[in-house]
Amino acid sequence: MALTASLLSGQGHTGTFGQAFRIAPLVACGGPKSDDWPFVLYDHELIHRVLKQGRLTHAADHVCWPAPRRKVKGHVRWNLTERLLYALTPYAVKDWFFYSFLAPRLRARGMFEAGLRVRDWE
Numbered sequence: 207m208a209l210t211a212s213l214l215s216g217q218g219h220t221g222t223f224g225q226a227f228r229i230a231p232l233v234a235c236g237g238p239k240s241d242d243w244p245f246v247l248y249d250h251e252l253i254h255r256v257l258k259q260g261r262l263t264h265a266a267d268h269v270c271w272p273a274p275r276r277k278v279k280g281h282v283r284w285n286l287t288e289r290l291l292y293a294l295t296p297y298a299v300k301d302w303f304f305y306s307f308l309a310p311r312l313r314a315r316g317m318f319e320a321g322l323r324v325r326d327w328e
Contacts, residue, residue: 216297218253225249231259243304244319245312247284250292254300284308 218225232238235255243251253262284292288308295303312318 216257216300217292218250225253227256231256234259243309245309246317246319246321247308247312248319251304254304257297284312 227238235252235258238252239248240251240255245251256262288311291307292303
């Protein structure tokens with residue numbers, strides 16, 4: 207993970223479960239939730255906003271296990287084109303990626319944050 211994060215430093219690499227923030231940059235970027243981003247993948251959008259405040263670091267000894275995974279992911283997951291474009295888009299163009307490219311696509315598919323509360327594994 208540390209190697210991936212160093213190679214692709216302009217984006218997030220863990221879900222919300224694997225993140226901890228210093229308060230000052232988190233407050234400066236508008237906090238963990240943004241009214242401008244009511245969609246799934248808000249952890250990636252949050253990292254984008256936090257990076258405007260400074261760099262990210264990853265603790266090499268941090269271990270975190272996610273909750274049980276969803277059986278059906280279509281209502282919360284981006285497609286291959288969107289994931290590849292996210293990985294390949296330079297940080298300087300990430301505003302375009304999130305707010306002009308990805309947001310309209312997620313809105314059209316109804317992929318709002320509320321879908322993350324569907325717990326189909328229970």
